[in-house]
Amino acid sequence: MKQLVINAFGGPEQLQLVETDHTPLASNQVRVKMRYAGVNPIDAKTRAGLGWGAEAIKDRLPWSPGFEVMGEVLEVGSEVCRFMPGDRVFGLVAGGAYGEELVANCDDLIPVPDEVTDSMAGGLALAGTTAWQALDRYGLLQQGERVLISAAAGGVGHLAVQLAKAQGATVVALASSDNHDFVKALGADEVVDYHDEAAVAAISPVDLFLDLVGGTSGESLLSQVKPNGRVVTVPTITADKVMTAAAQRGIKATGMLKENNQDHLVLLAEAVAQGRLKVEISRVFELADGAEAHRQIETGHTRGKILLRG
Ligand SMILES: NC(=O)c1ccc[n+]([C@@H]2O[C@H](COP(=O)([O-])OP(=O)(O)OC[C@H]3O[C@@H](n4cnc5c(N)ncnc54)[C@H](OP(=O)(O)O)[C@@H]3O)[C@@H](O)[C@H]2O)c1
Structure with a gap:
């Protein structure tokens, strides 16, 4: 599968689309086909080698950015997990959303309500x-x-x-x-x-x-x-x-540092489903155009959210 990774800190051109192997699933994990991954300032700061994010991964390169995702469950780990293949899910993940597929902990994801579009869910979690x-x-x-x-x-x-x-x-x-x-x-x-x-x-x-x-x-x-x-x-x-x-x-x-909290994700998803909260998606980039998406977020003048499409 294709994944955007960096092998060294630096400018947006460090993002390279590469072929990666499937990661085996642990019992409490799900494999998700990414439909949308949010692009956030933290992705670009970490890619550039700045802040706590870069400190945390500096000895673990190559690294794939992407901390929020919406996608479809492809496979569920052996432990009982509330998801089934085909479910639409979204949430905060520990990186790696910039790829066609990712492995996430079941507990980090929640179902996307029927009323919420794929793209709105993709830009909501973080x-x-x-x-x-x-x-x-x-x-x-x-x-x-x-x-x-x-x-x-x-x-x-x-x-x-x-x-x-x-x-x-x-x-x-x-x-x-x-x-x-x-x-x-x-x-x-x-x-x-x-x-x-x-x-x-x-x-x-x-x-x-x-x-x-x-x-x-x-x-x-x-x-x-x-x-x-x-x-x-x-x-x-x-x-x-x-x-x-x-x-x-x-x-x-x-x-503050945002915390991954399922109750808060549920509250946000309900607000979007009921039309009380709107996620503005100003632009969607293809995965191969990740460097362009980073140039956009680094302008500091993005309206609402920008997304990568899987
Ligand atoms: N601590 C955490 O857990 C956490 C979590 C999420 C985000 N963050 C951080 O919070 C910040 C905001 O994140 P974000 O995703 O909202 O960023 P963003 O989408 O890139 O913010 C873009 C907005 O910033 C505005 N802006 C730029 N310079 C400004 C200035 N001098 N005064 C007022 N507005 C200005 C722009 O307004 P105009 O286009 O109207 O000029 C634009 O609408 C980032 O630094 C991010 O890393 C931290």
Whole structure:
């Protein structure tokens, strides 16, 4: 089967489509035919040799990216597993979704509801889990609070806008002007162009700031947070920097790493099935065009999600 792998850290051109052998199934695993794999910033950062992801795999190259997948079950391990061949499944996996097939733990996948399309499920698990956990578990968002969401048009952000709105929050979204209609249609109450410093400075203080950009952007937006407000800074590479800057202002900031949680996947899938949550798929690339997909995610200006098709 064909698989996109890197043999060394570097640019998008490191991604090579190669023929790989079938991995034998352990008793608690399933073989899945990939239909869609989400392309996320972590894939490109790890490919480039950055952050915790690269640290974890540096002695295990070649490595195949891809942490979220939607596909069809082909084969089930010997232990009783709730799936049958032919089932549509999706979820978070430990890498390797950039291939025609992958082996995943049964417990990492859940069924795709009939009402949810293959592509929406393919882009939901990683960004959705992150958005939900950032707002609920780490951000402790309450009905009636004001929440500022940076990168509101991106993979995590466009889902966070919808989830925060559904929680009864007033959503202040930061996006380039080209994305304002898109973000308003998702439910944002106030939309501000982050390039316009005066407009950003005029934002009324918020209870919660969901920082999806990190670094100097995350630090400078701390001035829009109420003195007793909260910050969740999601990009891990700059989390310490933003948390330190927040502490100097007396604001509580938390970094996070999304956790694979089946209950959260079920909740997200139900929200999509019932039409309460929409996954925007802005572009689909063929597996052979993985390098092009990485160039797109590395622009930092992707609207919603991009996917690879199996
Ligand atoms: N800790 C975790 O567990 C975890 C999980 C998931 C993601 N992450 C991290 O969270 C970050 C966001 O992920 P993502 O998938 O949402 O990324 P993404 O889809 O690539 O985000 C793209 C969006 O970023 C916006 N943007 C770029 N620069 C900006 C700025 N200076 N201010 C405001 N918005 C800006 C763009 O807006 P415009 O196009 O409108 O300019 C675009 O809509 C990434 O760093 C990712 O690695 C961490």
